[in-house]
Amino acid sequence: MMVFGLIALIAGAASALMFASISSGVLISLVLYFLAPLPLMVAAIVWGPLCAALGGIIAAIGLGSLLRLSDAAGFMVMVALPSCWLGHLALLGRPVDGDATGTPSTEWYPLGRILLWIAGLAIFIVMGLLLTLGTDADTINQAMRGELLRVMTQIDPAAASELPVVIDAIIVLGTISAAMMMVITLALNLWLAAKVAAASGLLRRPWQDLKTVTLPAATLVGLCVAMAFCFTGGLAGIFARIVAAALMMAYGLTGFAVLHTLTLSLKSRPFWLASAYTLAFIPALLVIAMVALGLADAVFGFRERFLRSRQPPPLPTS
Template identity: 50%
Template sequence: MIAIILIGLAAGCASALMFVSVVSGAPVSLLLSLLAPLPLMVTALSWGPLSATIGGIAAASAFGAIFGLRFCLAFAVAVALPAWWLGHLALLGRPTAAVETDNSTSPKAENLEWYPTGRILLWIAGFAILSSFASWLVFGKDADAIAAALRSGLTKVLSDREGLSSGDIERLADALVTIFRGLSAMLVVTTLTLNLWLAAKISAMSGRLRRPWPDLKSTALPPMTLVALCATLAFCFAGGAFSIAAQIMTAALFMAYALVGLAAVHTLTLALKSRAFVLSCTYGMLVLLPWTVALMIALGLTDAIFGLRQRYLGGKPPPLPTA
């Protein structure tokens, strides 16, 4: 128990230092702040969610004592809470029907039905929405105050550029305000997913991951997610605070479907001899040309509606028997 507490405290200190490093202004500090949940996630997957809970509470309390309640809540919502809960969900399993009928032995890891990765992805989108709400509310208490604060800052930046009239600057600032709302949520979905994947890889390489590696290419969001996406997309045109909330939720769900689209790419390229090259090009385009994420969103939505992966795998011959 003492080891669990000490490891949790060390992970909490590491996450807190990475989170606060952004105030230094160094270019690498932005990367460190994005990877702030990683130590707590590794702790949750390797030593259990209790250890991550201890580290997260200690780090958040230290933030509150030194910097005030706002920073305490920011760290808790953006780092500690997602790291603990996602680590808990990743280790959540229940015995399969065959094991439940045999009470003589305790179920092993391979005999457990683990929490679906698609539902974990949906939780990640939920945390992205929550953290985006928290960060956007810092600018004001209502939609007008939020938009005015952002518009004022963007106008000052754009006014230094030559060749832009005052009207062009205002229209461009309004467009950027709308875009930034969605980008903040999409960035959080991406970084939380990357942190969880890295944490699982580190735990697996160290031999402490207490579950089999999941089949990530079969990740699928629950069917009702499409209904929620349609509802939030409709509210984007409502105006006011509802519009801001709907834009953030829509962007987070779109990014979740983009990750489903990547899973579909991994599945649909299984039979290709140049699969590694195709996947490398896909990830390279997403990094160098971020607008190509729209193609992944379209593929993820198409797979959710028409079941591309099920149709592709359903047409394959059964695997050959092994000795």
């Protein structure tokens, strides 16, 4: 019990320090801020979600005491809650009938559904942050507009008069980018946490081939509905844009899985993969390409057809 509490304390303190480092204004603190869920996710995957929950509570109490209560609340929503829940899902499994040798096996929670949960958590977090600005679309937009005007005036006072022309577009792109970035952040932290656990030999579930990750079929229906509501106004329109952005980013991540699968037979595979990951420095182009690839695979099943064509022919029966 002593070791359990000590691990929770260390994980919570590390996450809290990384989360609070953003206030320093140093560039490296931005990387630490995005990696703040990592210690708690490692604790959740290796020692269980209860350990991560205890560490998150300790960290929130420390942040509330040293900084502000709003920082503690933000830490709980953006870091502790996703870390505990995703760690729980990663360890979720049920026993299934054994194979021909009678060896018992475990059916683990599918990674595609975990990715869908990541998108759902990103929607919850971004929408929750917006609701702290107001409870209706006009109040939220006005608060964001005022903050953007203040920042832009400090950077270039001469541009303040021209900014209202494009301010609405900046606000829309800002909410969409926040949802997409949250999906990437949670997915990256979970992958890194699993890698750390696997490297230490403490990962309880077998490592799954990430090229096979697919989102549930109903996700595409949800994306179409969200995109239809994007053209409405008010709070519903804001919510729909956040949902569409998060789901599209989830399909963008599956697009990488499609790319890894379709290049298996290419001799120049390292070049194409390196080129694709290099494009990560051009976010707009990368997102468009990977989302298109992920959506195309969801509709046409490129990976399934490709892998089926690579299987050896059946042996003759006579």
